[in-house]
Every structure is written in C-alpha cells, then in structure tokens.
Amino acid sequence: MLKQFLAPLLLAVGFHALIIGLFLIEWPDDEVLRVAEAPLYISAALVMPDAPEKKVGQQKTPKPVTSKPVVAPPKIKPKPKADQEKKVVKPVVPILVEPAPLPAPVDSVKRESLAQDEAMAALMAAVTEEIxxxxxxxxEQILAYIGQVQRDIVSRWSRPPSARNGMQAVLRVRLVPTGEVVDVGVEQSSGNEAFDRSALLAVERSARFQVPSDPNLFEKNFRSFTVLFRPEDLLL
Structure with missing residues (x-):
C-alpha cells in the first residue's frame, strides 16, 4: 500500500524543489529573454455553399412561351406605268377593205368576137388532128400542123395602121413538147416598131399550138422555127 503512494510523493517533492530552486537563482536584470514569435499562417479555403435540394413535389411549371405576332412589312403598291414612263399612243389605223373593182362591161361585139375566136380555134384543132x-x-403531117399554126397566129394578129406593103418582120418562136410558147423574139425587124410589136403580140396571144405527138417530128420542125410577117400575108 505504501509503495503505491511513494512514487507520486517523490515526484511532487521533486517538482516543488525545482520551483524553489528557480526562485533562488539570481537572474541578470539587463538581459531580457526574447522568445521568437512564430508567424501565424492563416489557411483560407473557398467553401462553396451547398446547392439547395430541389423538392420534387414543388417543381415550378414552366411558363408558356407566348409567340410574338409577326408583323408583315407594309406592301408598297407599284406605281402605275403611266407615272413611270409615258406611253406613246400610236394612232389606230383602220383597215379598209375595199371591194374588188367590177370588171369592165364587155361590149356585145367583142363578146361575139371572142366566142367566134374560141370556136374557130376548137374547129382548127379538130381539123388538124383529123389531118x-x-x-x-x-x-404531110408537118404541113398540116404548120397550116394550123399559121391560122392560129393570123386569127390573133391585128395589123397596125402604119403597116405598109413591103414591110416584113421575122420572129423566132420556141416551144415545148406540149406546144406552149416559151420564148419569142424579133430575129429581123421590119423597121417599124408598131409592126414588130403587133407580130410579137400575135404569137404571145396564141400561147399554145397544136404540134405532133411524135418526138422526132416535134424536135425537127417545131422545137424552134421562124415566122415571116407581111401585111398582105403570113408565111412560116
């Protein structure tokens, strides 16, 4: 039992003796014990506040987004063309439809003459074919066709008043196998323009002659031939 209290007792006695010894020691007055102060370091840290917990039951309903009305730009009416550029108004020219001129009245004498010429021509054609x-x-065939050509020209020849005996004109006539006149010209002039002109008109008015259907006879005698015009008669 004594051993249990001996150790703490000795320790307490030793501690008190040490304190008394310190008071008894004479410390110098001019020396001041300086204790180096350790710097105080402050560690700072940024503490983020905790995000508030969202309550499921109190979720805010999103506000409906109201669409802004689209304002259409004002339509600009186009200016009338009359303001932009002046139109040149062209006068309207009316189309006149004139009736065709009425044919000149045919004298009864001329009508009878034309009818006679047509009848004679038809008769001559029939006679020539028969010949x-x-x-x-x-x-004999060539002479028959030549005679018919002479009669056709004489029936259409109108001698001018200036025609005199002794005048003569030679014309060159060219035909095609159908008998149509394709060319006529003065090969020898009579010296009188009116006489030559009357001869040309006689052939042109005939326009077509009866010719042989035999190609050989046509080429030799009627492809190209001359006609002699004299006031008193007509010779081929």
Missing part, C-alpha cells in the same frame, strides 16, 4: 390522122407521110 394528122389521115396523112400518110411525115411531110
């Missing part, structure tokens, strides 16, 4: 059928030789 051609009846002719035996080629020469």
């Amino acid at each position: 051609g059928r009846q002719a035996v030789t080629n020469d």
Whole structure:
C-alpha cells in the first residue's frame, strides 16, 4: 500500500524543489529573454455553399412561351406605268377593205368576137388532128400542123395602121413538147416598131399550138422555127 503512494510523493517533492530552486537563482536584470514569435499562417479555403435540394413535389411549371405576332412589312403598291414612263399612243389605223373593182362591161361585139375566136380555134384543132390522122407521110403531117399554126397566129394578129406593103418582120418562136410558147423574139425587124410589136403580140396571144405527138417530128420542125410577117400575108 505504501509503495503505491511513494512514487507520486517523490515526484511532487521533486517538482516543488525545482520551483524553489528557480526562485533562488539570481537572474541578470539587463538581459531580457526574447522568445521568437512564430508567424501565424492563416489557411483560407473557398467553401462553396451547398446547392439547395430541389423538392420534387414543388417543381415550378414552366411558363408558356407566348409567340410574338409577326408583323408583315407594309406592301408598297407599284406605281402605275403611266407615272413611270409615258406611253406613246400610236394612232389606230383602220383597215379598209375595199371591194374588188367590177370588171369592165364587155361590149356585145367583142363578146361575139371572142366566142367566134374560141370556136374557130376548137374547129382548127379538130381539123388538124383529123389531118394528122389521115396523112400518110411525115411531110404531110408537118404541113398540116404548120397550116394550123399559121391560122392560129393570123386569127390573133391585128395589123397596125402604119403597116405598109413591103414591110416584113421575122420572129423566132420556141416551144415545148406540149406546144406552149416559151420564148419569142424579133430575129429581123421590119423597121417599124408598131409592126414588130403587133407580130410579137400575135404569137404571145396564141400561147399554145397544136404540134405532133411524135418526138422526132416535134424536135425537127417545131422545137424552134421562124415566122415571116407581111401585111398582105403570113408565111412560116
């Protein structure tokens, strides 16, 4: 039991003796014990506040987004073309439809003359065809067609008042196999322009002659031939 209190007792006695010894020691007055103060370091840290917990039950309903009305730009009315550029108004020219001129009245005498010429021409054509059928030789056929050509020209020849005996004009006439006149010209002039002109008109008015259907006879005698005009008669 004594051993249990001996150790703490000795320790307490030793501690008190040490304190008394310190008071008994004479410390110098001019020396001041300086204790180095350790710097105080402050550690700062940024503490973020905790985010508030969202309550599921109190979720805010999003506000409906109201669409802003679209304002259309004002339409600019186009200016009338009359303001932009002046139109040149062209006068309207009316289309006149004139009736065709009435044909000049045909004198009864001329009408009868034309009818006679047509009848004579038809008769001559019939006679020529008949002669051609009846002719035996080629020469007879040629003479028959020549006679018909002479009669056709004489029937359409109007001699001018200036025609005199002794005048003569030679024309060159060219035909195609159908008998149509394709060219006529003065090969020898009579010296009188009116006489030459009347001869040309006679051939042009005939326009077409009866010619042989035999190509050989046509080429030799009627492809190109001359006609002699004299006031008193007509010769081929």
